[in-house]
Amino acid sequence: GDSVTQMEGPVTLSEEAFLTINCTYTATGYPSLFWYVQYPGEGLQLLLKATKADDKGSNKGFEATYRKETTSFHLEKGSVQVSDSAVYFCALSDHSGGSNYKLTFGKGTLLTVNP
Amino acid sequence: GAVVSQHPSWVICKSGTSVKIECRSLDFQATTMFWYRQFPKQSLMLMATSNEGSKATYEQGVEKDKFLINHASLTLSTLTVTSAHPEDSSFYICSGTGGINSPLHFGNGTRLTVT
Numbered sequence: 001g002d003s004v005t006q007m008e009g010p011v012t013l014s015e016e017a018f019l020t021i022n023c024t025y026t027a028t029g030y031p032s033l034f035w036y037v038q039y040p041g042e043g044l045q046l047l048l049k050a051t052k053a054d055d056k057g058s059n060k061g062f063e064a065t066y067r068k069e070t071t072s073f074h075l076e077k078g079s080v081q082v083s084d085s086a087v088y089f090c091a092l093s094d095h096s097g098g099s100n101y102k103l104t105f106g107k108g109t110l111l112t113v114n115p
Numbered sequence: 116g117a118v119v120s121q122h123p124s125w126v127i128c129k130s131g132t133s134v135k136i137e138c139r140s141l142d143f144q145a146t147t148m149f150w151y152r153q154f155p156k157q158s159l160m161l162m163a164t165s166n167e168g169s170k171a172t173y174e175q176g177v178e179k180d181k182f183l184i185n186h187a188s189l190t191l192s193t194l195t196v197t198s199a200h201p202e203d204s205s206f207y208i209c210s211g212t213g214g215i216n217s218p219l220h221f222g223n224g225t226r227l228t229v230t
Contacts, residue, residue: 004158036221043119043221044208089159101149101212101219105159 002027006090006106013080013113021075021109023064023090031092033057033066033073034103038087047075047088080113087111118142119211121222128199128229136194136225138209143220144189145211150182153206153224165192199229 007022025031035047035057048057053068062077073090090106118141128134138148147166151159163179165171165186173179181203183195192211196203208224 041223043121043223044210045221046218101147101210101215102161102164103149103159103219104161105151107156107158 002031002092002094002104004090004092004104004106006088007109008107010110010112013111015082015113015115016079017113019075019077019080019084019111021088021090021111023073023075023106025071025073025090025092027071027092027094029094031094033064034091034093035062035064035073035075036089036091036105038089038108040086044089080111082113082115085111085113119145119209119220119222121209121225123225124223125226126228128227130200130229131198133195133197134199134227136196136207136209136227138192138194138211138222140190140211140220143211143213143217145192145220146189146214148184148186148192148209148211149219150184150192150194151208151210153208159208162194196227199227201229203227204229 004025032051034049036044037047038044048059050057050066056065064073064075087108087110089108091103120139122137150162153159162177163171163173165184167186167189171184186192206224210221212219
């Protein structure tokens with residue numbers, strides 16, 4: 001079945017540091033890939049997505065590139081801020097069978113950014 | 116933006132009692148609602164998918180008679196945990212979408228503790 005493996009946290013960085021959160025996946029079909037973010041006390045929000053190989057999703061300074069050859073979708077940000085402190089989830093949606101939004105999630109990575 | 120309101124945000128109940136969790140889509144029609152469960156340090160696991168007016172489709176290993184899902188309207192879906200036991204203690208999250216090409220919106224989650 002489908003699965004997502006993401007870097008275990010917690011990750012603690014200083015403000016303006018470079019961030020990478022690794023994510024790899026296995027899927028039976030050709031999935032779409034997502035990063036969701038959950039800020040303290042809030043629901044999950046879509047951060048960025050990519051639907052085909054070599055696509056780069058980007059939002060709020062975060063980027064991730066769909067790498068089919070390495071089955072990866074690593075999240076990066078060049079300079080993190082305190083307000084980026086949250087839990088980040090990598091996820092995939094396998095379109096086989098027509099379930100466009102049936103998401104498979106990673107375990108989540110807690111990021112804490114200190115001033 | 117579109118919002119899914121999930122209530123309660125936390126609940127403590129005694130073993131053997133039933134608990135109902137509500138998710139309301141406030142400014143869109145949720146034709147499809149997904150219910151997830153998250154154990155500590157684990158992924159969000161899809162429990163069931165419900166389409167408005169139809170019976171929910173449960174994932175393998177999820178007891179349909181224990182986790183009753185009702186999606187009688189386009190703005191309300193409920194999950195009832197019947198005869199709750201301590202092992203049902205978890206974080207339950209709903210997400211709704213207006214259709215295959217529409218965004219997916221998450222509720223803030225419900226922390227259930229069964230004593």
